[in-house]
Amino acid sequence: MHKSLRIAAVATVCAVAGGALYGAGAATAGQSTANSTHEPYNIGLLVKDIDTYYGTAADANGVYQASPTSPYAKDLASVDKAARKYIDQAARKAHHRGEKPAVVFDIDDTLLLSLDYEKRYNYTYNATTWADYVNRADRPAVFGSPELVQYAEKKGVEVFYNSGLSEAQRSAAVENLKKIGADVNLDTDHVFLKDKANPPSYLSACATPGTWTCTTVQYKSGTRAHIEKDLGYEIIANFGDQYSDLDGGYADRTYKLPNPTYFVS
Numbered sequence: 001m002h003k004s005l006r007i008a009a010v011a012t013v014c015a016v017a018g019g020a021l022y023g024a025g026a027a028t029a030g031q032s033t034a035n036s037t038h039e040p041y042n043i044g045l046l047v048k049d050i051d052t053y054y055g056t057a058a059d060a061n062g063v064y065q066a067s068p069t070s071p072y073a074k075d076l077a078s079v080d081k082a083a084r085k086y087i088d089q090a091a092r093k094a095h096h097r098g099e100k101p102a103v104v105f106d107i108d109d110t111l112l113l114s115l116d117y118e119k120r121y122n123y124t125y126n127a128t129t130w131a132d133y134v135n136r137a138d139r140p141a142v143f144g145s146p147e148l149v150q151y152a153e154k155k156g157v158e159v160f161y162n163s164g165l166s167e168a169q170r171s172a173a174v175e176n177l178k179k180i181g182a183d184v185n186l187d188t189d190h191v192f193l194k195d196k197a198n199p200p201s202y203l204s205a206c207a208t209p210g211t212w213t214c215t216t217v218q219y220k221s222g223t224r225a226h227i228e229k230d231l232g233y234e235i236i237a238n239f240g241d242q243y244s245d246l247d248g249g250y251a252d253r254t255y256k257l258p259n260p261t262y263f264v265s
């Protein structure tokens with residue numbers, strides 16, 4: 001995740017209220033743009049809405065968890081149901097055509113839920129506390145996502161991971177994915193993480209050793225292009241919680257998982 005590009009909901013609303021971004025915010029996919037003639041939604045109410053959406057509650061260890069009966073869980077279940085039906089059909093067609101079907105999953109808030117971090121820090125972001133949180137490798141699953149990974153594998157679909165986490169976070173990410181049961185293809189050939197110091201040659205349009213200018217969309221779509229063009233897979237579906245996970249092509253279908261807690265451009 002880019003720290004500079006990751007816009008926490010609270011920080012954004014505060015900046016808008018302060019006037020710095022008023023009327024100048026860029027329109028974002030699926031989001032309305034604040035303007036000078038409309039008071040933004042109240043931040044206190046928004047936080048309450050988000051708590052209700054996730055059914056957020058602290059467990060016995062004081063860790064904020066989402067409820068499996070929450071609206072969030074229901075929304076995920078409907079995405080999962082549609083995705084399973086599609087993967088089954090698309091995998092059959094691809095195999096029939098002699099193609100190698102693949103699916104791509106983002107990691108943060110697509111497989112590993114960061115709700116405890118977001119709630120604890122009131123939906124703000126700090127590189128140090130975030131890195132500590134990731135390195136604990138103890139995030140719970142996004143409901144249904146590990147099962148979806150396993151389902152794709154069972155249908156003969158190659159599973160890849162495409163994440164903005166850095167190479168330095170690889171062992172924690174892999175450990176955490178194993179822990180939640182997304183224990184499929186967790187090797188370096190399938191888990192693509194950001195290597196700013198030594199970017200792969202297929203990202204040469206925006207990154208060379210020592211120079212990284214890739215946007216999230218360039219990084220993620222460039223990685224999918226590599227999976228299709230260089231590795232020879234047909235990406236039938238791409239799963240992410242941010243539009244920047246999904247834009248830029250190289251997937252037959254995209255599935256947007258809900259995440260109202262931050263925006264990554």
Ligand SMILES: [Mg+2]
Binds near residue numbers: 108
């Ligand atoms: Mg994500």
